[in-house]
Amino acid sequence: MERTDAVIALAALAQDSRLDTYRLLVAAGPEGMPAGEVAAALGLPPNTLSFHFDRLRQAGLVTVRRAGRSMIYAARFDTMNALLGFLTDNCCGGKPEKCLPSGAPGKRKPQGGKRREKADA
Amino acid sequence: MERTDAVIALAALAQDSRLDTYRLLVAAGPEGMPAGEVAAALGLPPNTLSFHFDRLRQAGLVTVRRAGRSMIYAARFDTMNALLGFLTDNCCGGKPEKCLPSGAPGKRKPQGGKRREKADA
DNA sequence: CCAACATTTCAATACTCGTAGAAATATGGA
DNA sequence: TCCATATTTCTACGAGTATTGAAATGTTGG
Numbered sequence: 001m002e003r004t005d006a007v008i009a010l011a012a013l014a015q016d017s018r019l020d021t022y023r024l025l026v027a028a029g030p031e032g033m034p035a036g037e038v039a040a041a042l043g044l045p046p047n048t049l050s051f052h053f054d055r056l057r058q059a060g061l062v063t064v065r066r067a068g069r070s071m072i073y074a075a076r077f078d079t080m081n082a083l084l085g086f087l088t089d090n091c092c093g094g095k096p097e098k099c100l101p102s103g104a105p106g107k108r109k110p111q112g113g114k115r116r117e118k119a120d121a
Numbered sequence: 122m123e124r125t126d127a128v129i130a131l132a133a134l135a136q137d138s139r140l141d142t143y144r145l146l147v148a149a150g151p152e153g154m155p156a157g158e159v160a161a162a163l164g165l166p167p168n169t170l171s172f173h174f175d176r177l178r179q180a181g182l183v184t185v186r187r188a189g190r191s192m193i194y195a196a197r198f199d200t201m202n203a204l205l206g207f208l209t210d211n212c213c214g215g216k217p218e219k220c221l222p223s224g225a226p227g228k229r230k231p232q233g234g235k236r237r238e239k240a241d242a
Numbered sequence: 243c244c245a246a247c248a249t250t251t252c253a254a255t256a257c258t259c260g261t262a263g264a265a266a267t268a269t270g271g272a
Numbered sequence: 273t274c275c276a277t278a279t280t281t282c283t284a285c286g287a288g289t290a291t292t293g294a295a296a297t298g299t300t301g302g
Contacts, residue, residue: 003140010135013208015260019128029213030220036278048261050280069269069278077220084205087134092150099151099198136290157248169291171250190248190299244302251296258289266281272274 001082005060009083012059017044018052025062025075032074034067122203126181130204133180138165139173146183146196153195155188 001009013019020042025032039049053073056062060079065072092098122130134140141163146153160170174194177183181200186193213219 003137007135007137007140010131010140011259014128014131014135016124016128017260019124019131023208023211026209026220027211027214029216034278035280039279045262046279047263047281051260054280066269071279075220080208080220084208087144087201087205088147090144090148093148095150099147099196099201138290155248156250160249166292167249168251168293172290175250187299192249246301247299249297249299252294254293255291256289257291259287261285261287263284264282267279269276269278271276 001079001086003086006083006086009059009061009079012055012061015052015055017042017048018056021049021052022056022061022075025073026077026080028074030074030077032063032065032072034070034072036070038073122200122207124207127204127207130180130182130200133176133182136173136176138163138169139177142170142173143177143182143196146194147198147201149195151195151198153184153186153193155191155193157191159194 013022021038024038024041035046035049035053038044039046042049044052053062053064056073057064061076062073063076065074088096134143142159145159145162156167156170156174159165160167163170165173174183174185177194178185182197183194184197186195209217
């Protein structure tokens with residue numbers, strides 16, 4: 001993945017409705033789910049959702065296939081993984097043990113802390 | 122990490138200059154590097170860079186400390202890891218083996234394919 | 243205290259994004 | 273063919289973003 005692709009993918013995910021949509025698809029798994037079902041779940045008008053789906057699709061984060069009258073959207077896990085890889089790439093000049101707690105991202109679940117705003121400066 | 126925090130972090134990274142800046146800091150490791158050095162490396166005017174640093178800091182992605190006349194910025198790896206965890210969280214309804222190739226993200230390097238635009242629809 | 247340095251804050255502008263109403267397209271069935 | 277369903281395309285508008293020039297703030301050393 002190149003930087004340009006990463007920026008597009010990040011921008012696609014950096015929006016409330018789209019992040020919700022994407023996470024819904026991620027949770028749905030490779031099977032995906034019809035657009036109407038997503039719209040119902042998130043309470044979005046169909047045209048607005050269509051706009052967001054397009055962004056996600058252009059970013060390579062989802063795929064579409066038609067099933068009868070419905071359009072089935074599904075998350076592209078390969079792109080997701082490429083993006084995660086890009087972000088942690090070259091970490092600490094090639095020494096990830098300095099920054100990635102368990103040596104590599106993944107399987108972390110125990111989040112829950114809350115930091116926010118100028119708490120650090 | 123909550124959804125709101127994730128959106129802010131993603132938006133902070135979804136911009137060319139900021140993604141470059143952040144990756145530079147990630148590569149620099151926990152030590153961080155002075156603002157002027159980042160400005161020189163990326164060829165950005167100091168006020169523009171300052172604006173971007175602020176976004177990254179508000180997103181919790183970097184920290185600052187003063188060292189003489191310089192401000193030393195450093196990546197916050199805990200936030201990065203929390204974000205990665207949030208994105209892959211609840212993957213496939215709790216069955217990550219369906220979507221994450223090696224069972225968990227991390228250590229993937231062998232990217233290189235290029236997909237783009239309406240190649241999939 | 244003053245001058246040089248490093249970075250931030252302020253103000254203004256062009257640009258892109260998110261949203262939704264209305265109309266169009268595609269599919270399935272009577 | 274005609275109608276209902278599912279989704280997309282067109283159009284327009286308010287809101288937020290990135291950028292830069294100019295001025296301000298904080299820091300070091302003479």
